[in-house]
Amino acid sequence: MQPRNMSMSGVVDLAAVKAATEAKAKAEQSRAQAAREGGSGAVPPSALVIDVDEAGFERDVIQRSAEVPVVIDFWAEWCEPCKQLGPLLERLTVEYGGRVLLAKVDVDANQMLMQQFGIQGIPAVFAVVAGQALPLFQGAAPEAQIRQTLDQLVQVAEQRFGLTGLVVDAEGEGPGAGAAAVPAGPYDALLEAAVRALDANDIPGAVQAYKNVLVDDPGNTEAKLGLAQAELLGRVQGADPQQVRKNAADDPADVPAQLAAADLDLVGGHVEDAFGRLVDTVRRTAGDDRDAARVRLLELFEVIGSDDPRVIKARGDLARVLF
Numbered sequence: 001m002q003p004r005n006m007s008m009s010g011v012v013d014l015a016a017v018k019a020a021t022e023a024k025a026k027a028e029q030s031r032a033q034a035a036r037e038g039g040s041g042a043v044p045p046s047a048l049v050i051d052v053d054e055a056g057f058e059r060d061v062i063q064r065s066a067e068v069p070v071v072i073d074f075w076a077e078w079c080e081p082c083k084q085l086g087p088l089l090e091r092l093t094v095e096y097g098g099r100v101l102l103a104k105v106d107v108d109a110n111q112m113l114m115q116q117f118g119i120q121g122i123p124a125v126f127a128v129v130a131g132q133a134l135p136l137f138q139g140a141a142p143e144a145q146i147r148q149t150l151d152q153l154v155q156v157a158e159q160r161f162g163l164t165g166l167v168v169d170a171e172g173e174g175p176g177a178g179a180a181a182v183p184a185g186p187y188d189a190l191l192e193a194a195v196r197a198l199d200a201n202d203i204p205g206a207v208q209a210y211k212n213v214l215v216d217d218p219g220n221t222e223a224k225l226g227l228a229q230a231e232l233l234g235r236v237q238g239a240d241p242q243q244v245r246k247n248a249a250d251d252p253a254d255v256p257a258q259l260a261a262a263d264l265d266l267v268g269g270h271v272e273d274a275f276g277r278l279v280d281t282v283r284r285t286a287g288d289d290r291d292a293a294r295v296r297l298l299e300l301f302e303v304i305g306s307d308d309p310r311v312i313k314a315r316g317d318l319a320r321v322l323f
Contacts, residue, residue: 042169045094052103054110061103065128066312068165069157070101071136071150074117074124076108081140082123088143089125092150098166099154100127127153130161131316160322161315162298162306164219194226203234228302235263248277255281255289259296266300274300275314283321294318 052060052072061070073089075082086104093102107114107122117126117133125136136149157163190213197205210227213220241264247254248261258281265274278300281293297318301311 042167043098044169048093048098048100048166048168049090049102049104052105054112057113061128062131063312064101065131066163066315067306068098068101068163069153070103070128071153072117072126072128073102073104074107074114074119074122074126075104076106076122079122085123085125085140088146092143092146096150096154098168100150101166129153129157129163130319132319160294161318162301163315164306191222191226194223194230198230198233203230203237206230207234224302225305228299231299232263232266232303235260236267239264253284255285255292259293262296262300266303271304271308271310275310275317279314279317279321282318294322 050060061072064070071089071093073082073086075086089102093100105113107119117124121138123140124138125141127134127136134153136153137145141149154165157165190209194206194209194213197203197209207227207230210223210230213223214227217223239260244257244260244264247257251257258277262274262277265271265277275297278293278297282290282297285293297314301314304311306312
């Protein structure tokens with residue numbers, strides 16, 4: 001993708017990006033607090049297993065696959081092996097705690113879906129990750145094999161597409177659910193230190209503060225978001241925008257130049273340009289260069305947020321390039 005012909009004035013607006021960072025962090029913090037209190041930030045275990053039909057397939061499977069790997073169980077009431085496999089898949093899905101979502105499709109009622117997936121016999125199990133369908137296995141597989149398959153699916157979804165799954169409220173359906181909120185945890189001081197560092201334009205200090213949280217709590221949403229945004233600020237700070245864009249335009253095969261230009265695209269508000277540039281770079285490259293572009297793209301997804309439509313679309317574009 002060629003860079004746009006645009007004025008570079010004000011592109012690297014660190015104050016504006018920092019303000020957006022803080023606003024995004026507050027939103028994520030509110031979402032996390034709602035989750036701790038049993039609010040909309042988390043789903044109950046029963047919501048991890050859903051029945052899907054042709055009318056709702058786009059919404060319930062394709063769109064959801066941008067945030068969590070969706071395992072599809074094609075079954076029928078008359079199928080005896082299905083009666084063995086179905087309860088096992090449901091139990092494992094709940095056990096995986098939001099890292100996968102199970103969609104059950106009755107093939108008798110949804111013949112078109114069966115044809116679209118090219119299914120010759122049931123039970124048949126597929127997965128959809130970032131909009132891309134992957135065959136997993138057919139027949140009533142043993143539990144050990146299914147666990148291994150799910151582990152590989154979760155790993156691919158997280159490492160290639162940055163999908164970390166759903167937040168599950170494990171107590172949401174138990175007695176007294178929602179009666180007491182879980183304490184916020186011991187990280188408030190470290191997160192506040194990161195914000196103070198950003199206020200002082202101490203980007204390395206902010207990065208370290210967020211990393212200190214993630215050492216003990218790798219899944220901390222606010223720290224992951226803050227780290228991605230602080231690292232982006234660090235990469236563009238002091239850059240010469242005109243030179244960065246010239247380098248990228250002069251040599252599309254120069255991967256570091258494309259990464260630097262993508263950072264500027266994002267900071268300047270040209271989100272689709274940033275994502276498109278990196279998807280194109282992944283398409284053109286191989287080996288370590290390809291992996292570097294893919295990882296940078298996942299990092300920029302973190303900056304924008306997984307529920308943003310532009311991220312969802314870019315995940316699908318990335319999937320088509322990788323697969």
